Amino acid sequence: MLLYECYTVMLLHIRTVSMALTAACVSVVHNEWTELDCSCEVTPEELQEHLMVAHQNQVPVNRKGQSAMVFSSAMYIYGGYIDMIGSSQEFWKLDFDTKLWTLLDCIQMEVGPGPRHSHSAMTVLDCMYLFGGLREQRDLWRWNSTCHSWSCLKAMSGPSL
Template sequence: MPTNRKAHSAVVVGSAMLVYGGFVDMKGSSHDFWSLDLDTMAWSLLSGPQQASLGPGPRHSHSAMASQSCMFLFGGLKGLREQRDFWRWSSTSDTWTSLRNK
């Protein structure tokens, strides 16, 4: 299960709660992406340090929402640097996609 963190995001998609990033005490911003199956209450790591280049990367204090089978993530902080990027997680393909924004 995920370690204690703050300023993460959590959304519900289908029967899963998805938790992204957050600030982990001495380690700083996290890019861990976890799923909690609400039927079995079992946690699973969807992506961690080895897949950091495939998604939004480490961040905290970002915004997130769910729509249909996707999680959308915007902005946040990497350390003290403000981010303005926009990402979509598809639960059907299990992939992150960077979306263009102005």
């Protein structure tokens, strides 16, 4: 059994249509969307938990083109494009048990991938591998989740863009 099967990761889609709130969530494990009932005065349980997390601690701002990987009982997101700011090198961790976000300080790390968005990432055992990005980056980085460190495996090589 894979470790991430123990967790139901929910992605929320919220929009307003004619001043009414509509929301849906997707179960990543089961690959199915579920529409949430927003017709009553009580907020759906899935949204209450999501909003509770957002107000209890610092959370990442909206972004696009980031990578997201699951290790054990946490999700890590790297980079992404933040409107009005550009490419980010923020590295976040969401602990599924505590529902708390932590900003991992890449700026003080001596080595790291730097700002990027629309890159690829995957996990193998206890490592996340990150490749490329839309700023013509063709470097390959490894994040070791055990010792919490980045290492550059290959710089300026790889498939042509």
